[in-house]
Amino acid sequence: MAAPSAKTDRKKGRLTRERVVREAVALADAHGIAALSMRKLADRLGVEAMSLYHHVANKDAILDAMVDFAFGEISLPRADENWKAAMRTRAIAARTMLRSHPWALGLLDSRRNPGPATLRHHDAVIGCLRANGFSVARTAHAYSVLDSYIYGFVLQELNLPFDTPDDLAALAETMLQHLPADTYPHLAEMTREHVLQPGYAYGDEFTVGLDLILDGLDRNDD
Amino acid sequence: MAAPSAKTDRKKGRLTRERVVREAVALADAHGIAALSMRKLADRLGVEAMSLYHHVANKDAILDAMVDFAFGEISLPRADENWKAAMRTRAIAARTMLRSHPWALGLLDSRRNPGPATLRHHDAVIGCLRANGFSVARTAHAYSVLDSYIYGFVLQELNLPFDTPDDLAALAETMLQHLPADTYPHLAEMTREHVLQPGYAYGDEFTVGLDLILDGLDRNDD
DNA sequence: ACCTGAACACCGTTCAAGT
DNA sequence: ACCTGAACACCGTTCAAGT
Numbered sequence: 138m139a140a141p142s143a144k145t146d147r148k149k150g151r152l153t154r155e156r157v158v159r160e161a162v163a164l165a166d167a168h169g170i171a172a173l174s175m176r177k178l179a180d181r182l183g184v185e186a187m188s189l190y191h192h193v194a195n196k197d198a199i200l201d202a203m204v205d206f207a208f209g210e211i212s213l214p215r216a217d218e219n220w221k222a223a224m225r226t227r228a229i230a231a232r233t234m235l236r237s238h239p240w241a242l243g244l245l246d247s248r249r250n251p252g253p254a255t256l257r258h259h260d261a262v263i264g265c266l267r268a269n270g271f272s273v274a275r276t277a278h279a280y281s282v283l284d285s286y287i288y289g290f291v292l293q294e295l296n297l298p299f300d301t302p303d304d305l306a307a308l309a310e311t312m313l314q315h316l317p318a319d320t321y322p323h324l325a326e327m328t329r330e331h332v333l334q335p336g337y338a339y340g341d342e343f344t345v346g347l348d349l350i351l352d353g354l355d356r357n358d359d
Numbered sequence: 360m361a362a363p364s365a366k367t368d369r370k371k372g373r374l375t376r377e378r379v380v381r382e383a384v385a386l387a388d389a390h391g392i393a394a395l396s397m398r399k400l401a402d403r404l405g406v407e408a409m410s411l412y413h414h415v416a417n418k419d420a421i422l423d424a425m426v427d428f429a430f431g432e433i434s435l436p437r438a439d440e441n442w443k444a445a446m447r448t449r450a451i452a453a454r455t456m457l458r459s460h461p462w463a464l465g466l467l468d469s470r471r472n473p474g475p476a477t478l479r480h481h482d483a484v485i486g487c488l489r490a491n492g493f494s495v496a497r498t499a500h501a502y503s504v505l506d507s508y509i510y511g512f513v514l515q516e517l518n519l520p521f522d523t524p525d526d527l528a529a530l531a532e533t534m535l536q537h538l539p540a541d542t543y544p545h546l547a548e549m550t551r552e553h554v555l556q557p558g559y560a561y562g563d564e565f566t567v568g569l570d571l572i573l574d575g576l577d578r579n580d581d
Numbered sequence: 582a583c584c585t586g587a588a589c590a591c592c593g594t595t596c597a598a599g600t
Numbered sequence: 601a602c603c604t605g606a607a608c609a610c611c612g613t614t615c616a617a618g619t
Contacts, residue, residue: 152583175612186612188584196612242514243468249520256543263545273553281515281561282508282568289511290503292464298471321478323485331495339503346504349575357571374602397593408593410603418593 152184154192158202162238165203170240200244205252207241210234213261220269221351224279227262228287228347235291242291279354286350290343297339309333374406376414380424384460387425392462422466427474429463432456435483442491443573446501449484450509450569457513464513501576508572512565519561531555 160181165173175196179186193199211230214223235242251259266276299305309328318325331337382403387395397418401408415421433452436445457464473481488498521527531550540547553559 174610176610185585187586187614190613191583243465245514245518246465248518256538256546260543260546263549267545267548273549277549277553278564278567278571281512281564282571285508285511285515285568286504287507287511288514289507289509292467292510292514293503293507296467296470316478321482323489324478324482326489327485327495327499331499342500342503345500346507346572349500349504349579350572353571353575396591398591407604409595409605412594413602 152182152188152192154202156182157189157192158199158206161199162203162206165240166238170243173240201248201250201252204241204244204248205254207234207238208252208258209254211258213258214265215261216264216268218265220266220271221355223265224262224283225347225351228283229343231284231287232291232343235287236294239295242288242295245288275357278357282350282354286346290346294340294343302338305337306333374404374410374414376424378404379411379414380421380428383421384425384428387462388460392465395462419469423470423472423474426463426466426470427476429456429460430474430480431476433480435480436487437483438486438490440487442488442493443577445487446484446505446576447569447573450505451565453506453509454513454565457509458516461517464510464517467510497576497579500579504572504576508568512568516562516565524560527559528555 157178161173161178164178164181175186175189178199179189182189189199193202211227211234214227262280263276266279267273271279297305299308309332313325313328316325379400383395383400386400386403397408397411400421401411404411411421415424433449433456436449484502485498488501489495493501519527521530531554535547535550538547
């Protein structure tokens with residue numbers, strides 16, 4: 138019997154822009170953004186690459202839509218919430234989203250066309266701060282420092298060259314051996330006395346820095 | 360007369376790993392990381408693409424070396440400096456570097472092999488904080504929140520869809536017309552009353568957030 | 582209206598062949 | 601030792617042709 142062709146066992150039904158975007162997200166989640174090619178995406182949808190161009194202008198339009206899809210996953214802060222609790226919750230939700238779609242942060246770089254979910258998200262965050270008495274300028278300060286922190290934290294987190302505590306321990310041990318302690322004494326100390334301690338997880342730093350920033354914003358009520 | 364071939368007017372002399380990396384940085388600075396292909400890089404060096412493989416293992420090794428080159432441009436904090444001033448200076452220097460090599464931030468994502476300049480940099484930052492009486496844990500907190508902020512701020516800054524105040528004004532006007540104010544009222548207000556005000560520059564937010572974080576670290580002297 | 586096959590101008594990398 | 605030409609297995613996108 139013939140091996141099932143890639144096409145036969147793929148989803149059938151008419152192609153739509155929405156199906157294209159959803160499948161692109163699934164492909165990038167599963168195999169990384171580098172694996173997202175028009176040919177592979179088409180194959181998953183049971184069509185040829187060229188068919189995609191009937192539903193999206195080009196690959197860039199798919200990437201725009203993927204970012205907007207990801208933003209849509211962050212639930213919106215309400216204007217009647219206390220700002221500090223609302224911003225804390227939003228920051229954690231944003232981090233969760235960016236971790237579950239590791240391609241999203243990298244795509245932010247090149248996106249020039251914010252979609253409706255992205256705009257709605259920004260509008261809700263600004264609205265919550267304004268409703269809590271923040272001036273326009275203080276709202277801009279708060280949004281800038283919070284988003285910078287969230288994006289940068291996840292960027293570092295996604296870069297970590299290990300996925301589990303065991304990986305980390307193994308890597309740190311190797312590093313300690315390869316990095317002569319006299320060349321990088323402080324890096325060696327940090328590895329030995331902090332990173333290699335039981336229970337260490339870099340992700341725990343997230344709320345430490347987040348609360349430092351929220352407290353700072355609370356104090357600067359200009 | 361014949362048009363000068365791409366090769367004839369390129370730098371001559373023996374190929375070295377250092378020349379390959381330096382030229383890769385120049386190419387990426389000038390035309391973006393997407394334009395950095397082995398073929399184009401070789402052409403700039405007056406050789407064929409395949410010659411590069413005698414000096415670097417593959418393209419990934421070039422990207423690793425580029426990131427380390429970029430880190431090498433940030434001058435190191437000294438252990439005898441006041442931590443707050445030293446961290447402020449370093450943050451500004453890091454932002455300057457990341458802005459002048461817009462490809463660097465995107466490459467951080469995928470780099471798994473920190474080079475000597477990168478390690479030296481981290482060692483110096485940790486060393487300065489420790490010399491100022493920071494505990495190992497407080498050093499880790501400080502480094503995490505500062506680098507997250509710096510990386511995230513530049514990520515947002517590089518994403519801004521305008522390069523000059525004039526571009527910004529033009530874009531904001533178009534946005535105000537395209538975004539119905541009743542759908543995104545707070546975004547419209549922020550654009551009108553903040554972004555479109557004379558003298559506005561997003562980059563000015565950098566030190567606002569930075570000082571908020573430095574003051575927060577100063578207070579948490581646990 | 583929607584899908585496709587062939588083609589174009591690219592990639593990174595391998596390999597055997599040149600000097 | 602160092603460089604290269606041809607080749608392989610890919611890209612995104614165009615165009616004219618099919619249904």
